Each structure stands twice: as C-alpha cells, then as structure tokens.
Amino acid sequence: MLKHTLAIPDEKAGVGETAAIFATLDERVAECRARATVYRLLSGAFIEEASVDFLNALRTPDTLAQFAEAGLRFDSDFLQAPVADLAEALSVEYATQFAASGGFPPVESVRLFGRYKQEPNFQTMRTYQRHAFALRPGRHEVFADQLGVELLFVAELLDRVAAALVDGDEATARKLDKEIKRFWVQHLGRWVRGYAGLIESASQHSFYREMARFLGGFADEEIATMGLAVDDADQSKLVVPKVDVKVEFDPNEPVCNGCVGDAIARQDNVQALHDLR
Amino acid sequence: MQTPKVTRRTFLKVSATAGAAAAAAPKLLTAMEADLGGKDFGPVSGAERKAIPINCHVCNIQDGAIAFVENDRVVKLEGNPEHVSTRGRLCAKGNAGMWYSYDPDRILYPLKRVGARGEGKWKRITWDEALTELAGKLDAAIKEDPNTVFLKYGRNRTGGVIDRFMHTLGSDSILNHTSVCESSKKIGMEPTWGPDIETPDFANTKYVLNFGSNVLEASYFHNPLSQRVTEGRVDNHMKIVTFDVRLSNTAGFSDEWIPVYPATDGAVALAMGHVILRDELQDSDFIQTWTNVSVKELKDHYKQYTPEWAEKISGVPAATIERIAREFATTKPATLFTYRGPAKHMYGSYNEKACMMLPIMTGNVEKQGGYCLPRGMGWPQPQPQPPKPAKHAYMNNHRHPHYPLAGHGVGHLLPFHIHDGTVRINVYFTYQDNPVYTNPGARAVWGKLLKDEKLIPYFVSMSSHMGEETALADLILPDCPYLERWEPESMPNSLWPWLGIRQPVHKSLGESRENRVLMRDIIWKLDPDGKRGMKQFWNFKDGEDYMRHHFDNVPGLKEAGGLNYLKQHGVWPIYGKLNPATGKVSDKTGREIKAEYGLFKKELSAADMMGASVDGRGTIMKNGKAIGVKRNGRNYVGFPTGNRLINVRIDEWAKYGFNPMPTFKRIPWHETMKDDELVLTTFKLNVHKQSRTAAVKWLAEIAHSNPMWINTETAEKIGVKTGDLVRVESGVGYLVTKAYVTEGIHPKTVAIPTGFGHWEYGRLATLKLKGKKGDGSHGEEDPDLNNVWWDDKGVHPNDIIPAMADPIGGSQAWYDTAVKVTKAGPNDKYGDSHGDWDKHYAYFKEGMRYAYTGDMHRKMHPEMASWAGPDSVKHEEH
Numbered sequence A: 001m002l003k004h005t006l007a008i009p010d011e012k013a014g015v016g017e018t019a020a021i022f023a024t025l026d027e028r029v030a031e032c033r034a035r036a037t038v039y040r041l042l043s044g045a046f047i048e049e050a051s052v053d054f055l056n057a058l059r060t061p062d063t064l065a066q067f068a069e070a071g072l073r074f075d076s077d078f079l080q081a082p083v084a085d086l087a088e089a090l091s092v093e094y095a096t097q098f099a100a101s102g103g104f105p106p107v108e109s110v111r112l113f114g115r116y117k118q119e120p121n122f123q124t125m126r127t128y129q130r131h132a133f134a135l136r137p138g139r140h141e142v143f144a145d146q147l148g149v150e151l152l153f154v155a156e157l158l159d160r161v162a163a164a165l166v167d168g169d170e171a172t173a174r175k176l177d178k179e180i181k182r183f184w185v186q187h188l189g190r191w192v193r194g195y196a197g198l199i200e201s202a203s204q205h206s207f208y209r210e211m212a213r214f215l216g217g218f219a220d221e222e223i224a225t226m227g228l229a230v231d232d233a234d235q236s237k238l239v240v241p242k243v244d245v246k247v248e249f250d251p252n253e254p255v256c257n258g259c260v261g262d263a264i265a266r267q268d269n270v271q272a273l274h275d276l277r
Numbered sequence B: 001m002q003t004p005k006v007t008r009r010t011f012l013k014v015s016a017t018a019g020a021a022a023a024a025a026p027k028l029l030t031a032m033e034a035d036l037g038g039k040d041f042g043p044v045s046g047a048e049r050k051a052i053p054i055n056c057h058v059c060n061i062q063d064g065a066i067a068f069v070e071n072d073r074v075v076k077l078e079g080n081p082e083h084v085s086t087r088g089r090l091c092a093k094g095n096a097g098m099w100y101s102y103d104p105d106r107i108l109y110p111l112k113r114v115g116a117r118g119e120g121k122w123k124r125i126t127w128d129e130a131l132t133e134l135a136g137k138l139d140a141a142i143k144e145d146p147n148t149v150f151l152k153y154g155r156n157r158t159g160g161v162i163d164r165f166m167h168t169l170g171s172d173s174i175l176n177h178t179s180v181c182e183s184s185k186k187i188g189m190e191p192t193w194g195p196d197i198e199t200p201d202f203a204n205t206k207y208v209l210n211f212g213s214n215v216l217e218a219s220y221f222h223n224p225l226s227q228r229v230t231e232g233r234v235d236n237h238m239k240i241v242t243f244d245v246r247l248s249n250t251a252g253f254s255d256e257w258i259p260v261y262p263a264t265d266g267a268v269a270l271a272m273g274h275v276i277l278r279d280e281l282q283d284s285d286f287i288q289t290w291t292n293v294s295v296k297e298l299k300d301h302y303k304q305y306t307p308e309w310a311e312k313i314s315g316v317p318a319a320t321i322e323r324i325a326r327e328f329a330t331t332k333p334a335t336l337f338t339y340r341g342p343a344k345h346m347y348g349s350y351n352e353k354a355c356m357m358l359p360i361m362t363g364n365v366e367k368q369g370g371y372c373l374p375r376g377m378g379w380p381q382p383q384p385q386p387p388k389p390a391k392h393a394y395m396n397n398h399r400h401p402h403y404p405l406a407g408h409g410v411g412h413l414l415p416f417h418i419h420d421g422t423v424r425i426n427v428y429f430t431y432q433d434n435p436v437y438t439n440p441g442a443r444a445v446w447g448k449l450l451k452d453e454k455l456i457p458y459f460v461s462m463s464s465h466m467g468e469e470t471a472l473a474d475l476i477l478p479d480c481p482y483l484e485r486w487e488p489e490s491m492p493n494s495l496w497p498w499l500g501i502r503q504p505v506h507k508s509l510g511e512s513r514e515n516r517v518l519m520r521d522i523i524w525k526l527d528p529d530g531k532r533g534m535k536q537f538w539n540f541k542d543g544e545d546y547m548r549h550h551f552d553n554v555p556g557l558k559e560a561g562g563l564n565y566l567k568q569h570g571v572w573p574i575y576g577k578l579n580p581a582t583g584k585v586s587d588k589t590g591r592e593i594k595a596e597y598g599l600f601k602k603e604l605s606a607a608d609m610m611g612a613s614v615d616g617r618g619t620i621m622k623n624g625k626a627i628g629v630k631r632n633g634r635n636y637v638g639f640p641t642g643n644r645l646i647n648v649r650i651d652e653w654a655k656y657g658f659n660p661m662p663t664f665k666r667i668p669w670h671e672t673m674k675d676d677e678l679v680l681t682t683f684k685l686n687v688h689k690q691s692r693t694a695a696v697k698w699l700a701e702i703a704h705s706n707p708m709w710i711n712t713e714t715a716e717k718i719g720v721k722t723g724d725l726v727r728v729e730s731g732v733g734y735l736v737t738k739a740y741v742t743e744g745i746h747p748k749t750v751a752i753p754t755g756f757g758h759w760e761y762g763r764l765a766t767l768k769l770k771g772k773k774g775d776g777s778h779g780e781e782d783p784d785l786n787n788v789w790w791d792d793k794g795v796h797p798n799d800i801i802p803a804m805a806d807p808i809g810g811s812q813a814w815y816d817t818a819v820k821v822t823k824a825g826p827n828d829k830y831g832d833s834h835g836d837w838d839k840h841y842a843y844f845k846e847g848m849r850y851a852y853t854g855d856m857h858r859k860m861h862p863e864m865a866s867w868a869g870p871d872s873v874k875h876e877e878h
Helices: A002-006 A025-046 A052-058 A061-069 A083-099 A108-113 A119-130 A147-166 A170-202 A206-226 B008-017 B019-024 B098-102 B127-144 B161-168 B183-193 B222-235 B249-253 B265-278 B284-290 B295-302 B307-314 B318-330 B348-361 B411-420 B442-451 B515-526 B543-551 B563-569 B651-655 B697-702 B712-718 B762-766 B783-787 B837-848 B855-860
Strands: B050-055 B064-070 B073-079 B111-113 B122-124 B149-153 B207-211 B239-243 B256-258 B334-338 B427-431 B459-463 B475-478 B487-489 B499-502 B577-579 B584-586 B619-622 B625-631 B634-636 B677-683 B708-711 B725-729 B733-742 B749-753 B817-823 B833-835
Touching: A025 A147, A025 A206, A052 A061, A052 A083, A083 A206, A083 B122, A108 A119, A108 A170, A119 A147, A119 A170, A119 B073, A147 A170, A170 A206, B050 B499, B050 B563, B073 B098, B111 B127, B127 B149, B127 B427, B127 B475, B127 B515, B149 B161, B161 B515, B183 B348, B207 B265, B207 B318, B207 B348, B222 B239, B222 B249, B239 B249, B239 B318, B256 B318, B265 B295, B265 B307, B265 B318, B265 B348, B284 B295, B284 B348, B307 B318, B334 B348, B411 B442, B411 B837, B442 B833, B442 B837, B487 B543, B499 B543, B499 B563, B515 B543, B543 B563, B697 B762, B708 B712, B708 B725, B712 B733, B712 B817, B833 B837
Parallel strands: B149 B427, B207 B239, B207 B334, B239 B256, B427 B459, B459 B475, B677 B749, B708 B733
Antiparallel strands: B050 B064, B064 B073, B111 B122, B111 B475, B487 B499, B577 B584, B619 B625, B625 B634, B677 B817, B708 B749, B725 B733, B725 B817, B733 B833
16 A cells, blocks of 8 residues: 555565665665655654644645545545644544543553553653654653654654665665664554554544554555564454453452352362462 | 481481571571562662652552652552651552553643533643633633632642632632541531541550441551551450441451441440449549539430430440440540541531540540540741632631531532522632542532533633543643642651651653642733732742742751751651561660650640730630640640630530530431331442542452442342342432342441442543443543453442531531332343432432521420520621
8 A cells, every 4th residue: 555655666575675675776765755754644643633734735636646546535524624624623533532531542651551651651762862862842742652753753764764875874774774673673563553453443533544544554564564573462452352261259249258168169160269360 | 528418307407406506697688578668679670769758649548658760650659668657558559559640541631621511522732722711711700709719629638739829819719528528527526625536546555446437448547547456456455346337347357346327326425425424434533624524514414325225226235335335444545436437427526526525534535545636747838828818708618607617618518509509600620529429419419510501611620530520621731640749748647747748759741730830820821920919929930849838947857958858758757767577666776666645734834824824714825825724733735625625515516506515316317217218328448549549450450349238137128139230219319239248237228339330530440341332532442441351340329329418517428318229120220320400409408407507407406495596696607
C-alpha cells in the first residue's frame, strides 16, 4: 500500500536485506525523504489535535487522491465537513480516544505496561538525548513515548540519513539506519500494529479510523522492508485466555471466608490456588 | 595431610558444641526483609534507589511513607521507619498508591465538556483557555453575589488553601464532606472534652471496649492503631470486647463479639454506666474534680438506664451488660474506642456521648493505657491572609440554620436546598469529592442535581480522575495525585505529635497542577495586576515556596532546618530509632520511648497567670478566654473546652431543646419495623476507601465485588442461600445484588460493603468491556481488560439510602435505613439499582421534622418539656 502511495519501486533484495544496496544514491535519498514524510504525516495525526492547517494540507485533491489510491476510505465526515467544523469534531474525537479518561492514550508505556511513565518513557527519552534531541511541548505536554513523538524521531533520523547520503557519509547513514531498526525493534514495532488495530475499530470518525489503518499498514511495510523480527506486544493483541477450571475460592464471594476447605480442595477438578500463579 | 571424614553424625556433633563460636563469628550478611527499611535497591542495576519521604494519602490516616524512585519513576512505596506513629508500616492501600499517578485513566489536561453533561464528550483545551473561561464566569458570579460561588470538597489536606481561595473570592460557601463521614462522632465529643477524637492507648491497656469500629482494618488511624492493638493483645494481654452488628475482622480478633441491634450502642453504654454508678465502681474523685457534674447528679441521671431497659432495645442480655460493665470498671487501665458504628445514626451524637462517658466516669482519661486526648501540631499560614467574607452563606462546613449544633456542617443535604432555592449557585467547584457516588441518594439525588444546568449553571471539577461527579462537570482542571504535590500534615494518630509533609516525588504528569498552584493561577487570571486586591494573598512562586511559609519558622523545627529537614526526613520530630526486634521506637539507650500522659494536669506558669482571674467555677480567664482551671489550689491547663472541664452536661444542647445529659433516642422507624423488615448497614473493606480505590489494579484484584451479608436464620426465612440474587428495597428505591449468608451478622441487619459498583472512575472500576458494547468512549474496547480475570464489579448501595441528618451532629444516618429483602424476581437482574428523587426528597422533608425547628423534635424529647421552643434561640443563629 505504502510503496504504491509513495511510488517506491519494488526492492530486489531478499528478506532481511535492504533494497538500498541495489538502489542508486538518488533513489535512496528520495526513499528516506519519502519515508520521513509519511512518518511526519502520521505523527501529525496522532501527536495532538489536528490543526486547520494540517487538515487543509491533507484535504488537497492530490493528497486525497493518493490516499484513495493507497486504499484509505475516508467518509464524508472527513471529506465534506467545513474545515473549522472538522477540526472541532476531530478535537473532540481526539480527546475522547486519546486524552480523556476511558480512552486509549497513544503512549507506549500505557499500551505495554498499562500505566503512564514506565520504562519506555525513559528509554525513548535517553535515545532522543543521545541523538541530541530535546522534547518540547507543542500545544500540550506529551510523553517521550507518545506515538507521535516516536514517529517524529524516526522522521528526523531519516532526514539525517538522507543528509549523510548526500554528503557521501555512508558510515553515518548505515549507523543511523541501524538506529532506526533498533528503535523499531525496541519501541514502535512492539506496539503500533496492535494499537492501530484498536484505534481502527474504536474510532468513531473516519479520519482516525483511516489514519490508524494507514499506520498499521505502514508499520507492517516498514518492518518487512527492514527485515525485522519483532512481535507486537500491544495489549490489543495480547489476550489472556480464561482458564476453565474451578479454583479453591469463588471470586463472587467476599474476600474473607472465601475458602471452601480441604475437602473440596482434594477433588480432582479443583486446582489449588498456588498452581495458578 | 589427611582430610577428616565428615559424616552427618560428626557434623551434628560439632554443631551441638560449636553454637557459641558460630554465634560469635562476624555476620556480614543480613536478610534484607529483616532490615529496618528506608533503603531499596534496583534488582537489575543493584543501584540504591532514591528514597523520598512523604505522607501517604491514599486514605486519610496519613502514614509516614517513602517513595522509592528509579529513573524518575516510583517503583515502590513503603513505610517511613522514622515516623513515630506508623513506624515503617504501610497498609495494602498505601503500597498501591503509585497507581494513581500512572493510571491510564488519569486526567492530564484541562478538559471542556462538549456534549450533554455526563455524555463523556470532551475537548482538550489549554490552561490559558480554561482559566480565561473560568475567570469570566467567576467575575460575573462575584459581581452578583460572591456566595453564589460554591466549593465543596471531599478530602481536603491542602492546609488552608481552599479557605484562602474562597475567601479571596469573597465567598463563604465552602462545604466539606464531614456529615457523610464522622460528624456526629465529633459533635458527640467536642462540647464534652474539646477535641473531636480520642487516642486510646491500646498498647498499654488491659481492657478495650470497642463500639462499632473496625480498627484493625478500616476505621480512622487503622494502621497505627492496629499496631498498638496487637501490642496490647500480645505484650499486655489485654481483653478486647467489640460491639458491632457485623463480625468484622476486628470483632473476630476480639475476646468477645457482641452483636448489637443497629443504632443502640448508646443504650448499652448508658446501661453499663448505670451498673458502674450503681455498684460504686466510678472514679468519684475524677468526676468531682474534672467534670461539670457531681457524682450524685450522675447517679441520679443514670438510674433510668437499667440493663433490662437496654436489653429490650439492643438485644444484648442484661447479664452481659452487667458483666462487661464490671469488668471494664474494675480493670485498670481500660480504654474505649468508637468509630462509625455508634455515630452514623439519626441520634449518633447521643450515642457517641454515651460511649465516651464510660472512660470518663471510671477516671481512665489521659492515663497510661487509658482514653487519651489526641496529640497534634499546627503550622502558621502565609501572610497576608484574605479576610473572612462579610456575608454568611446559608450553609457551609460549619453552619446550617436548622442544625445549629452541627459544627461540621450538613453537606449531604445541599442538593435539596439548591432544589428549593435556598442555596443559589452560579459557579460550583468540586475538589477531591464524589458525592454522586459517596453521598446518600447518590445518582438519584446528586446525579440529578449536577445534571441540572439551571440549578448548577457552571460546574468545575478539580480532579485527577474521572469520578462519577467529575464526569458531569463542564470544565475539568487536572489536579495532581498525592505523590506529585506539596501539602503540610499532622494527624493525631498516636500519642506522639508530629509534623510532616507530602512532597512531589517527580514532576507532575501531563499538564496537571497541584491545588495551590492551580488556585493561584485562577486568582492571577482574575487579578493579573493586583488592582482587585486578590493577588496579594497568592504571592508565592510554587508549592515549595508556599510550604516554606508554613514550616521555616515553627519553633524547634526551624532550628532543625525547617522545610529542608522535612524534605529529608518527611516528619518532625524524630523521637528515636525503630527497634526491629520490637517494632517500637526506642531512644538512644534502647528503651522504648514513653508518651506523655495527663496533659490536662499541666500547671500554668506564673507568667501564664499574670493578669488572669478565676471565676466561681474555677475557670481561669485571661483576655476574655479560658486558659485553665483551678482545682485543689492548683492552676491546671485543664481540657480545651469553654470552661476547661469535661462537660458531662452540655448546656448549649439544652438551649436547642436537646437533652444536655447523656441519653439515648431510639430511631423512631426502628421501633415500628415489621417482621420482614431489616436494617441496611454498610462497611468498608481493608483494601478500599469509599470511592477512589476501585481504579487501583492491585486493590481491585484483591477485592472487587460486594455481596450483601445476611444472617443464616434470616436468609432461611426468605429462602436465600449464598450466591442467590436478592432484591433489596428501601423507601426510596431498590437494588439487586448477591447474598452472602453468614452467622457473622445480626439477624435483623444486612450489610453491603461500599467502594464497589462504580459507573465511572475508569475502565477498571466500571468493567464496561464486560457488559454490552457502549458508545466506544469509555474504554469498552480496551483489550487490556481481557487481562482482568473477574467479571463482577459489585453493586453500590447508596442510591437506596435516603438522606437523613442527626439533628445534633448533622451526620448522615447511614445505618438506619429499613429495607425489605426478598429473592430476586424474574425481571430483576444483578446490578440493578434505582433511586427515586421524589421519594428521596420526601425523606429529606421527613428528616427535617427532627431538626430543632421541626415538629418531631419535641415529641422525641419529652424530658425537655420546659424548653421554650425554637423561637427562643433563633436570634442566636450564627
């Protein structure tokens, strides 16, 4: 989908190799910049509420045509609403899905650990600092492991890769390419695919539904292209199956007086509590 | 060299003789779990974690705690071993406290409502947008009448910031939550001896009478007090007798659990007093010297309260009352503790007073092992302070015209007064409050009120979480959870007074702001250049700067380092070192530190007496204030009451037609209850508080459902067994829940734990995924909930509990509701809960008949026939 959208030629390399070694320098630079653009586009969709300028840029006929060709199917709520109304509607949808209680914060710590400000927050911040980036608030404060920030970071690295290639600095380009792969394996690859599926199903506005689809497809594409092996651990895929056994306590009983005693515990179909831990 | 042959036999022989040598060998390794605490290490890095002392604030015990921080993230909470009260221990709730900070349902940004109230549709706005909109609303309201700006708080530990804020706005409309908490306990005690709570010296006592407190698990100060209860039991072989409608774990720990009919603890206590006075077991010297009645007056008064009389009312056999009374009076030292059991009734203040009379008449007051005054410390406020508003509000946290003795307010009646138009609102603030869930009537009353945009035109919630009330707000200002804010603390939770702080353990998440900064920013927006005279009261840089005003000049603490000392230790003073062998705090010599007793017997100095005079009752007056009392030729500081004595007779109560002496009033509708009616009571489990813990994963996993306790005999009558669905119907509504059949509850009572059955408070509390798909806006689709192994979130009882107030103390009559319990019908389903506004309103009106201005007041007090009626005191209205 993405390759088609961005007119990227099919790579000739096998799995695990990058197409870069067969492409010309110009093609490689163009690809880096094209990928950076998509990262920025997706970052813009999720890092905070979409601005009028951002929406205007997205709704140009050319861009919409490209989206359509890429298989994105926006509804009239995105295509036909006056831009001010659209911005307002999307700000409500953004708050509902991503910023208010009960939503699904686009934050790696939340998706992987069920809470804000866990290890990914600190790891990503250290990574940004190592590459001399500082995180500043936009319209609102964001976490370092927020989806938009992580995507933006890769976009910045891709720009640096492109610049290194233009400068003929192949070593730096290779180093940065590895950094991007490492960032995908350690962060984006671990959660964005499952998360994109969740937003696609939960969103009530076609903009976020389709941008989530785009995100999911892009992630698949990037992982495949980079030849990475990383499992998505987002909780939208990690479903713990219920164990169909009787346990030595009844969850519907009060926490005290819940034990039913040794007699029942000796029955074959009853599993001792410690076995389940 | 030949190696010795070591068999099992030979090494056992060696071990039998070499024990002393082994004991003398250097021990360089100790098990970490046996260490004192206060330190922690990362299991991967091995590096010592940063330890930041704080005061816990999951509930309101205010335990000393330490937050261990790694990578700017709290990874563990444990007790502060330097804290004299809690001595290095935290309860399960305290251990789980960091979940508030990192909860994915936490509110991190200012949110503005965009749909209908409660619809769950929000827009994230900037602080500047939020403050600008709010300032406009406040401006208009203040111009019309400052008292139309209302602020109701639940848990307020800001150390005076809320009063400062509201007084800066010129509003007197500040309301607390105390009437649903413990107000009638406070009002039963305050006019009698001064403070609003007791400190029983459990560790050193020989006998405990426990009326209606679950002190080991849930009552006030349960962590520090349960430690002392255990010490008293183990080290001092004390006896503990618990009167409770329910076999709580404290009752189970007691030597005797005596089930008592709800609301009749006071009758039992009075009958015990009768026995003590009849049998001359009282401490006559203490009564004569330190109370405002004579022994003869007391004896004459108590003659009416025979054990047989109490047996008929309470169901406690007269012989048991006689025995326990004699045991209590003849075992020295003895103490008594009460919590909600006696106090949360229509006449809870009378019950509380009757209970506290027992340690008073036996002279167990302020003695080692006895019934002691609370110890606390204060701190100064930053200057200047705004003046108190010129105009009184109709009702606030210490005033209600129909409840003039309810010095802690009658907040749970507010919706009815707003509905009637006696209280008018333009801007309604809420801070750490959730009456839509926690108050009587719940969503049927408070939910209806707060959805009404005519009665509540603008509703602002200062909250870190989307509780049932915050979900109805027009504007949400994100407050910080307790681990991210500054607050001063002092709690009388042991016999040693202390000062402490909460301090941010890391930068607040998102854009949340701590309360004092948030309120400062509102004022600065209203008065940017200071010309309105508001800004001068909010002249501080940040939370820490504000705290310096509190603590840098407190005598003693100042010399120790002021706020810097508290930042380092969390608490001051540090009385000694925690002894790991005993769990107690010891001085430098290794001896346990001893509390100071007999506070009322401290003598006034010559300087104190300079310019003082002594009136006919011995009260020592200076500059128009009572500073002590003269007894037996000595000038004592006495008790902190108006006459420095214990007021067994409370003259102020008589002015309003209430019995000034210890008495008991039966709940009128309990007397006429039919055979198939029961009394509904509620209680708290040890891992939850009233409202805010359901979103904490660790705690929710431990306890998440709340079947109704019902006695075996009662359940048999209606054909119900454990797990069956039952319909519980009161005069204002009904609910459907599960039954838990047990011998551990009085046969005429059913009990439902609170803290469950949320319909807001985040995905974990609501478990909406488990129900049918909703509108997609409240986490229904979050697959993380598949990791939650339980399906049952419980059923909340407050919809069907009507709002009634103790006419003296103002307390909500939580444990007086008559209900019918039947097997659920075919159309009943688990979780149904319905309350009816009209019926709640009718109950409110009925309750008002018992206020001193109501027609039932006289009927309930025939002994006060000579009272001149409400018109005789209305002019004294505060």
